[in-house]
Amino acid sequence: MAASRFLPVFLALVSAFISVPPSEANGGALHFRLVHRSQLEGARGDGEVDAFRRLDDITRRDQLRQKHIAETLRSPRRKAIESSFEAPILSGAYSGAGEYFVKLKIGSPARDYLLVADTGSDLTWTKCQEGVTVASSIGRRRATEACVPSSSFAPYKCSTDSCESLPFSTTVCPTPQSPCLYDYRYADGSFTKGTYGNDTVLVTAPDGSVTPIRDVLVGRSSDFQGVIFDKTDGVLGLGFSPISFAITTAQLYGGKFSYCLVDHLNRRDSNYLVFGNNSRASQLNIRYATLVLDSMIQPYYGIEVDGISMDGKMLPIPPAVWKFVFKEDSIAGGVIIDSGMTLTSLVKPAYDVVMSAFRSYFKDFPTFTQQPFDLCFNVTQLSPEQAKRAGPNLAWHFSGGAKFTPHIGSYVTVVAPNLKCIAIVPAAWPGISIIGNIHQQKYLWEFDLANG
The missing domain is CATH 2.40.70.10 (Acid Proteases)
Known part of the structure; x- marks a missing residue:
């Protein structure tokens, strides 16, 4: 390899x-x-x-x-x-x-x-x-x-x-x-x-x-x-x-x-x-992160991730889910960037922690499940105070100190009239997580393949 x-x-x-x-x-x-x-x-x-x-x-x-x-x-x-x-x-x-x-x-x-x-x-x-x-x-x-x-x-x-x-x-x-x-x-x-x-x-x-x-x-x-x-x-x-x-x-x-x-x-x-x-x-304001380019994940672009935070607090996600582990016939851990995938997916150990944090933030909201999403709410059922809360600030922490803070609307997403859901879905573990194209919106992503 x-x-x-x-x-x-x-x-x-x-x-x-x-x-x-x-x-x-x-x-x-x-x-x-x-x-x-x-x-x-x-x-x-x-x-x-x-x-x-x-x-x-x-x-x-x-x-x-x-x-x-x-x-x-x-x-x-x-x-x-x-x-x-x-x-x-x-x-x-x-x-x-x-x-x-x-x-x-x-x-x-x-x-x-x-x-x-x-x-x-x-x-x-x-x-x-x-x-x-x-x-x-x-x-x-x-x-x-x-x-x-x-x-x-x-x-x-x-x-x-x-x-x-x-x-x-x-x-x-x-x-x-x-x-x-x-x-x-x-x-x-x-x-x-x-x-x-x-x-x-x-x-x-x-x-x-x-x-x-x-x-x-x-x-x-x-x-x-x-x-x-x-x-x-x-x-x-x-x-x-x-x-x-x-x-x-x-x-x-x-x-x-x-x-x-x-x-x-x-x-x-x-x-x-x-x-x-x-x-x-x-x-x-350019921030630098590190791509992982390996024949084992070709043609996908991997990216080194240290963790995810919500409202400034790092979430207790097992570090193993972020690290690419290349085995002879499989890959466990790691994150790829994919413009062809719409929704962002997190492997189950990371997904459970992130969704628990979202549930805590929206604990006083009238939430429900709307497949494929585990946490949704109807905006017409919110109180005036609830309506003012757009959602928590989610941040991806890339290796080297770069922080990617997707716009709230790219994960607390309008999926139908008056319906918002947490637009993140689970992925099997062991496996990889994927940053989908909705998550990437409104950011410029530049791949420098010559100056690494």
């Missing part, structure tokens, strides 16, 4: 991040705009998804993803330009999916794709069913041409060492010149199958200039299954892996990438996924 690597991840408040217009960003930066999925639905004329049904969908997908992550970590796979760019990320809250999305231009001729931005995936792929009309996920649903061959797409040959070394590549190789095929499985049981190859990605800087990034590993999927893929054009792999878009692109832009996730309940918010030096980060 490869030795663990420890690198810094920067945290900064998003309020300052939003206040700087994109036009003021570093002209050499690579910027992708972040937008709510609800905005896309508004453009298509879709109605809002019922709150409880949306919650059920998100919960089901989270449970499947959590199970998949646990199974993956039990049996891990064995198999510089000083500038930057930025792109928008979209929240999928109002579509019944908890993911965030980014628009990207790929191929020659370039075509727009709406991709799930996932720090738990390493493969970037797009739908491409030859001879089949594909409905666009961008803006209003419109019939588009059948998958058009890209003149810049160079498929890998199945007989090469490069094909054999790629994750999820198949052994199908009828002739040495046949394409390298993949069969990629996701946490919720969905899958994608297609051809590995290199293609060109076009990115637009804030000043309007277009830069081609050549030889990016992209899968062209001829077969896929999953509810989320009905609403998107594929996946943007942001995981820690030599083949991921995040790692290969960050290497071209100073070894850094960062993102800030928008409020999943605010249709108007948008923000950015940035590769390279984020000019706005220099204006913020």
Whole structure:
């Protein structure tokens, strides 16, 4: 097993991040705009998804993803330009999916794709069913041409060492010149199958200039299954892996990438996924934490945690739940950051302590259970004094002294009209805890993979 690597991840408040217009960003930066999925639905004329049904969908997908992550970590796979760019990320809250999305231009001729931005995936792929009309996920649903061959797409040959070394590549190789095929499985049981190859990605800087990034590993999927893929054009792999878009692109832009996730309940918010030096980060109160990058947890990003406090008091959580213990066929303890997981999950020993503290804080509230949450309350049933209490101040204490204080609304969360719940769920022990995307909202997360 490869030795663990420890690198810094920067945290900064998003309020300052939003206040700087994109036009003021570093002209050499690579910027992708972040937008709510609800905005896309508004453009298509879709109605809002019922709150409880949306919650059920998100919960089901989270449970499947959590199970998949646990199974993956039990049996891990064995198999510089000083500038930057930025792109928008979209929240999928109002579509019944908890993911965030980014628009990207790929191929020659370039075509727009709406991709799930996932720090738990390493493969970037797009739908491409030859001879089949594909409905666009961008803006209003419109019939588009059948998958058009890209003149810049160079498929890998199945007989090469490069094909054999790629994750999820198949052994199908009828002739040495046949394409390298993949069969990629996701946490919720969905899958994608297609051809590995290199293609060109076009990115637009804030000043309007277009830069081609050549030889990016992209899968062209001829077969896929999953509810989320009905609403998107594929996946943007942001995981820690030599083949991921995040790692290969960050290497071209100073070894850094960062993102800030928008409020999943605010249709108007948008923000950015940035590769390279984020000019706005220099204006913020940056705190440093330590990433754990290990082949045993690839493609996930681990983070070193010392504990959790509530209203300034450290909670008596067993230290063992925070420490990664790598065994030959399993992992016990540790925390990962996952943009594809909506809710934050804590392994049972930590969850029980944290929920006990929440119950103590809300002991005079008329609380009840609303699956999957163990502690909920109806805001219309609160007294005037109770209504003034938004919730306790929760803080994650990262190794090295950094403290992450998520916004109260990211854990005392509105899950339906007049209904708030503690949006933290239990995970099995031994196992790992996961900081989900709602918990991460309104913070800038910058991954410095070059200066650790």
